[in-house]
Amino acid sequence: MKPLAKRFLVWIALLAIVREMSAATIRVPLDYSSIQTAINAATNGDLVLVASGIYNEAIDFSGKTITVASGFYETGNSTNILNTVISPPVNLSGVSAVSGESTNSKLVGFTITGCSGLNSAAVYCYQGSLTISDCRIVTNQCRGVIMYKSHSVLHSNEIRADIAYQYDPIHSAQSGPTIEGNLIFASDPGASRDAIYHSTTEAATNLQTVIRSNIIYGRLQGEFHAGGPIHHISHNLIVIENGFGEAVMITGGDFGLKIFNNTIIGGDFNVQLNATPTFFNNIVAFAHYGVSLGLFAPRPEVRFNIFWQCPQISDEFNTNGNTFVDPRFANTNDYNFQLLADSLCIDAGDPKGTSDPDGTRADQGAFFYDQRYQAWLKRYFSPSILADTNLETTVWGTTxxxxxxxxxxxxxxxxxxxxxxxxxNSQRLQINLVGTNSVLTFKKSKRTVGITSELQRADILPIWRPAAATELPLTDLGDAFMFQAKVSNVGKDRQFFRMKVGFLP
Ligand SMILES: [Ca+2]
Ligand SMILES: [Ca+2]
Ligand SMILES: [Ca+2]
Known part of the structure; x- marks a missing residue:
């Protein structure tokens, strides 16, 4: 399967010489031979940094506010994720948080595999929470991530159920997780197995569930109780291949759920709403019934969605801003469900809702069409140049x-x-030493929509980290602001800075 979105990253680096500092880090296997003995020796705030290797042990955070990470944490090199493996003995979870941990306890950049046991998980959060990022959770004979009374954050992970063991990749109960930017595979997406199972049968008054910007192969099933913050399922691509059953199945709950701006592909009923969420700005395509409502009163609010190639859909969904038109996907054969320039989904979302990041009326589906970047391209490059894709890498492309x-x-x-x-010269990151600070000055367009940027710093190259400096607008240049940020030089002989810029078209 090909990647669904291309990510372009470009950066400009500049250097400043000041002083040095060293971070307190416990290294495995240099300081301790196993990850757990290193955790046992760690105190809150420590970094347990694990070298590449296979670690046949079960890890327990033991209530500590620490970061346990592979070399990926320092290098950003995904080879470190592949080569730093946690694989516990039989019938054990790989990583556990069962002692009231908060999301300040972090697990970064591991492959977790070979876990087994009826009640085990590759990552097991029971009355404890973790921030789990950039991990690869694959080939386990148990669930991928279990959360119970947990508010864990799952970010940028790949979580695959093993086809031979039909366990949910993500299983959440009485919890308020944030599940964002992950690639999630059910054991058999074609048979409508759950990719995410979520249940809050107890009203959890202070827990919000957010399932956002994931690529999900398999069913998203859940029960979402209100009583606290509104739960969100948004900007996900959810695919059931050649399948029966539903892509999204809301089994119960009440008003406290919004399902919006998802692209939902395949299946039979496709979207089954046995509750009363609001369902808007979604694209639902290639499914027999499109959407199906339970016998709940009041009825779910279904508005401003596109239903396409849903031959059995009820005419009741051809009103309230809903339409049955071709969404004009970029390339369905390549699973590219981004919108073409002539898509009727552009600016066709609920006009009363939140605007797109480019300031225009909301589009439908998971991937909004960035109109300002397109306008910028058209301003500088002729239509014939833009039409010539051979010139993308040399003339009009992002790099x-x-x-x-x-x-x-x-x-x-x-x-x-x-x-x-x-x-x-007018746009470069300027660095000046003022007192004990490095003062960074840079120009940033008012139109940086669809653009991600991060000021980064390094003690040693090429180990870049977020500079974590507040960016304050300094002067208004018309189409841009001049920004300034300060980073302390105290205790450092030297630091390096750069601005990293990314674009997700
Ligand atoms: Ca728009
Ligand atoms: Ca240039
Ligand atoms: Ca230029």
């Missing part, structure tokens, strides 16, 4: 630098500069 000023077109867009005029 191209046709004016040879060493700022990519993406960075030119980010800093409101001209991609055809060598003007990079």
């Amino acid at each position: 191209a630098d046709p004016d040879a000023d060493r700022a990519s077109n993406l960075y030119e867009y980010f800093s409101a500069c001209d991609p055809l005029n060598a003007d990079s």
Whole structure:
């Protein structure tokens, strides 16, 4: 299966010389031979940094506010995720948080595999929470992640159920997790197995569930009780291949759930709402019934969705802003469900709802069409140049630098500069030493929609971390602001800084 979205990353790095500091870190196997003995020796705030290798042990955070990470934490190199493996003895979970941990306890960049046991999970959070990021949870004879009375954060993980063992990749009960940016595979997406199972039969007054911007193969099934914050299921791509059953199955709950801006593909009933959530700005395609409502009163609010290739859909869904038109996906054969420029989904969401990041009326589906970047491209490049895809890498693409000023077109867009005029001196990150601070000054377009940017710092190259500095607008330049941020130099001989810019089209 091909990747669904291309990510372009471009950066500009500049260096400043100041002083040095060293972080307190416990290294495995250098300081302790096993991860658990290192955790046992750690105190709150410590980093347990694990070298590549296979660790045949079960890990327990033991209530500690620590970060347990592979080399990925420092290098950002995904090879560290593949090569740093936690694989426990038989009938044990891989990683446990069962002592009231908060999301300040972090697990970063491991492969967790070979876990087994009826009540086990690769990551087991029972009355404890973890922030789990950039992990690969695969080939386990048990569930991927179990959460019970937990508010764990799952971010940028790959979680696959083993086809031979039909356990949910994510199983959540009486919990309020945040599940964002993950790739999640059910054991058999074609048979409508659950990819995410979520149940809050007890009213959890202070827990919000957010399931956002994931790519999910398999069913999302859940019961969401109100009584506290509104739960969100948004901006997910949910796919049931050649399957029966539902892509989204809401089994119960009440008003406290919004399901919006998802792209939901395949299945039979596709979306079954046995409750009364609001369901809006979604694209539902290639499913017999499209959407099906239970006998609940009041009825779920279904508005401003597109239902396409749903031959058995009821005419009652052809009102309230809902339509039965072709969403014009970029390429369904490649599983690219982004929108083409002529898609009727663009600006067709609920006009009363939240705008898209580009400031326009909400689009339908999981992937909004960024109109301002397109307008910027059209301003500088002729239609014939834009139509010639051979010129993407050299002239109009996000990594191209046709004016040879060493700022990519993406960075030119980010800093409101001209991609055809060598003007990079005016847009570079400036660094000045003021007192005990490094003062960073940079230009940022007011149109940086769909653009991610992060000021980063390093003690040693190329180990980049977020600079974690507050960015304050300094002066208004019309189409851009000049921003400033301060980073302390106390205790450091030298630091390096860069601005990393990314674009998710
Ligand atoms: Ca829009
Ligand atoms: Ca340039
Ligand atoms: Ca330029």
